[in-house]
Structure formats: C-alpha cells, structure tokens
Amino acid sequence: MLRATLHATEQTRTYPCHQCGAQLVFDIATQLLKCRSCGNTQPIIEDAGRSVVEHDIGLMRTQQARMMVQAGAEKEIVCQNCGGHTTFGGTLTATRCPYCATPIQRDDIHDAPNRLPVDAVLPFQVAEPVAREVVEKWIKSRWFAPNEFKKYSEVGSFTSVYASYFTFDASANTDYTGERGTTYTVTVGSGDNQRTETRVRWTHVRGRVHNMFDDLPILANTGLDEAKVAKLEPWPTERARPYSAEYVAGHLSRTYDRTAEQCFEPARQQMEGEIDRTVRRDIGGDRQRVHSKDIHWYDMRFKYLLMPIWLLTVIYEGRPFQVCINGVTGEVQGRRPISKIKVAIAVIVALVVIIGVLALYQSRGG
Numbered sequence: 001m002l003r004a005t006l007h008a009t010e011q012t013r014t015y016p017c018h019q020c021g022a023q024l025v026f027d028i029a030t031q032l033l034k035c036r037s038c039g040n041t042q043p044i045i046e047d048a049g050r051s052v053v054e055h056d057i058g059l060m061r062t063q064q065a066r067m068m069v070q071a072g073a074e075k076e077i078v079c080q081n082c083g084g085h086t087t088f089g090g091t092l093t094a095t096r097c098p099y100c101a102t103p104i105q106r107d108d109i110h111d112a113p114n115r116l117p118v119d120a121v122l123p124f125q126v127a128e129p130v131a132r133e134v135v136e137k138w139i140k141s142r143w144f145a146p147n148e149f150k151k152y153s154e155v156g157s158f159t160s161v162y163a164s165y166f167t168f169d170a171s172a173n174t175d176y177t178g179e180r181g182t183t184y185t186v187t188v189g190s191g192d193n194q195r196t197e198t199r200v201r202w203t204h205v206r207g208r209v210h211n212m213f214d215d216l217p218i219l220a221n222t223g224l225d226e227a228k229v230a231k232l233e234p235w236p237t238e239r240a241r242p243y244s245a246e247y248v249a250g251h252l253s254r255t256y257d258r259t260a261e262q263c264f265e266p267a268r269q270q271m272e273g274e275i276d277r278t279v280r281r282d283i284g285g286d287r288q289r290v291h292s293k294d295i296h297w298y299d300m301r302f303k304y305l306l307m308p309i310w311l312l313t314v315i316y317e318g319r320p321f322q323v324c325i326n327g328v329t330g331e332v333q334g335r336r337p338i339s340k341i342k343v344a345i346a347v348i349v350a351l352v353v354i355i356g357v358l359a360l361y362q363s364r365g366g
Contacts (some may be wrong), residue, residue: 017035020035022036028250121243122236124327138323160305161254162308169215172297178284179205209279217305221254239328253306309325311324
C-alpha cells in the first residue's frame with residue numbers, strides 16, 4: 001500500500017493519516033508511523049526480501065563524477081497541506097512546514113540520478129523525553145557553564161536529525177619488516193661512579209598480520225562538531241534497516257556534503273593506523289621499530305547510511321555550542337561555554353580556603 005502522497009509539481013512527499021487527514025510521523029517510542037492528532041498508528045512498510053546493500057569500492061571510484069552533486073542550491077516549495085512556502089537549503093532533505101508542522105520530504109535529491117541512493121537507515125531508538133532528560137543531566141553537571149547556557153530550553157534549538165555517513169569494510173594482509181627491542185639493565189663504572197644503565201637489544205624481525213574492518217563510519221556532513229560527533233561511536237550498524245523514507249517522516253534529514261571518495265581518505269588513515277598498531281603488537285618486545293609495511297587490500301566495500309542524532313544548538317555570545325546525543329545508545333557529547341564569573345568565584349573561594357588553612361596552621365604553632 002502506498003502511504004506517502006507524492007506531489008509531482010513540488011517534487012516532495014507527505015504522509016497523510018487515512019483516518020483523520022492529519023500527518024503521520026515516525027514515532028520513536030512505538031517504531032511505527034503515528035498520527036499525533038488521532039493516535040492512529042501504522043507499521044513501516046518494508047520489503048521482506050530486501051537486505052542492506054554494500055557496494056564494491058571500485059563503484060565509488062569509477063562513479064566519482066556521478067556522486068558530485070549540486071545539492072547546495074536553495075529550493076522553495078509550497079506546502080501541499082496549508083499553502084505556506086518552505087525553503088530547503090544546503091543538503092537538507094526532510095523538514096517540517098514552519099506554518100502547519102507538516103513533515104515534508106524532497107524527492108529530487110535522494111532519488112536524483114546524480115546522487116548515490118541511501119542504502120540503509122539506523123532508526124531512532126531514544127525518544128524525545130529521554131533525550132531531553134539526558135541533555136538536561138549533562139548540562140547540569142557542567143558547573144562552570146553560564147546560567148544563560150543552562151536555559152537551553154528557552155534559547156536553544158533541540159531537534160532530531162538523520163546525518164549522512166559512509167561506512168567502509170575492508171580486509172588487509174600486511175607484510176612487514178622491523179626490529180624488536182628488549183630492554184635490559186647493566187651496571188657500569190666502579191666506586192662512586194658505579195651506576196645502572198638501561199639498554200635495548202634489537203633483533204631484526206619480519207612477519208605478516210591480518211586485519212578486518214567492518215562498518216568503519218565516516219561522517220559525510222559538514223556544519224556539525226565533528227570531534228564530538230565522532231565520540232558518539234560506536235554505532236550499532238548491525239541494526240540498520242534497508243532505507244525507507246517512512247523512518248525519516250517528521251524528522252530532519254540531510255544528504256551528504258562529502259562524497260564517498262572524499263570520506264574514504266580519513267577511513268583509510270584510520271585503517272592504516274590500526275594496521276600499524278597490529279604490526280607493533282605482532283613484533284612484541286618492549287620497543288618496536290617498523291621499517292616497512294606492504295599492505296594488500298581486498299574485499300573493500302562501502303554503503304551510505306543515515307544515522308540518528310539529537311542535536312542541541314545554543315548560541316552564546318555570538319558563538320554556537322552543540323550538544324549531540326546518539327539516537328540509539330543515548331551517548332551524549334558536546335561543548336559548553338565557561339562562565340568567567342563562576343571561575344573567578346571558584347578561584348577566590350579556593351584562595352580563601354588556602355589562607356584559612358595556613359592561618360590555622362600558624363596559630364597552632366606550625
């Protein structure tokens with residue numbers, strides 16, 4: 001059954017409730033499409049025969065030109081529910097009408113011939129009440145955050161967004177040469193000049209190690225605090241489902257800003273870093289020297305996923321501060337400003353305590 005209403009003139013889709021005509025959204029708590037007006041729920045339509053598809057890395061390289069996109073242009077569409085005008089900017093592909101809150105999805109990006117289609121989606125599991133409780137606890141634990149920042153519910157933007165990721169699989173056999181260092185101590189000198197020295201005995205070694213990488217995630221969007229978003233890992237990608245636009249209904253969603261080819265470079269660097277650590281463990285000893293590594297890659301694949309993030313953005317003194325929550329595990333990471341007044345008070349209190357302790361010590365004949 002086709003539940004989405006496709007609007008050919010606007011190249012968008014919405015999800016009207018067949019019971020009352022209001023809009024269906026993906027309800028995180030029930031994992032169903034739900035109407036917030038009448039409470040009607042409907043299951044997500046999934047093709048039982050579909051599975052999450054992974055692509056050979058060669059496809060990424062040979063179709064680089066097709067992956068480069070012109071998604072940055074703004075597009076104004078007319079809401080088919082209320083007639084209000086909504087602007088899609090940058091890589092935004094799903095939003096809500098600012099006038100009637102109707103969930104709207106663009107069909108002309110994910111389905112465009114010059115875009116890679118989404119392979120899978122990791123649906124939200126952390127519902128909004130839980131997400132707000134988690135972020136509230138995180139903010140309250142930041143003692144030095146300004147009071148204005150702690151009023152995030154009044155001055156901040158808190159929303160659910162599906163961010164774009166490319167994940168990479170690979171296997172590697174690595175032949176290496178190097179040296180294993182074993183430390184030992186010797187006594188040298190005599191009399192007053194006698195001392196113990198630590199030395200290293202080096203032994204030439206060679207060998208082969210094997211590494212497997214599965215679903216190494218690389219964020220494909222810009223504009224997020226990437227260092228903090230990276231700390232939301234690990235993502236339980238084994239729970240990803242074949243992509244259905246219904247999982248995105250009622251939530252923000254972005255297509256990729258960086259292509260798979262661009263994301264592969266940081267993924268390769270992470271893989272090579274892990275290979276180096278594996279080689280050093282294989283060399284053993286107290287110290288290691290690696291002279292050469294010959295990496296043989298094979299079974300390299302990638303896929304395009306949407307990952308769920310609760311995102312709080314607070315503007316403080318003209319600067320944006322983001323707090324991110326993993327929409328599946330509840331892991332929270334973020335930055336907050338520091339109140340100079342609170343720091344100054346803490347320093348003064350510490351000095352008063354120190355002076356008091358010293359005065360007490362001296363009064364007792366210290």
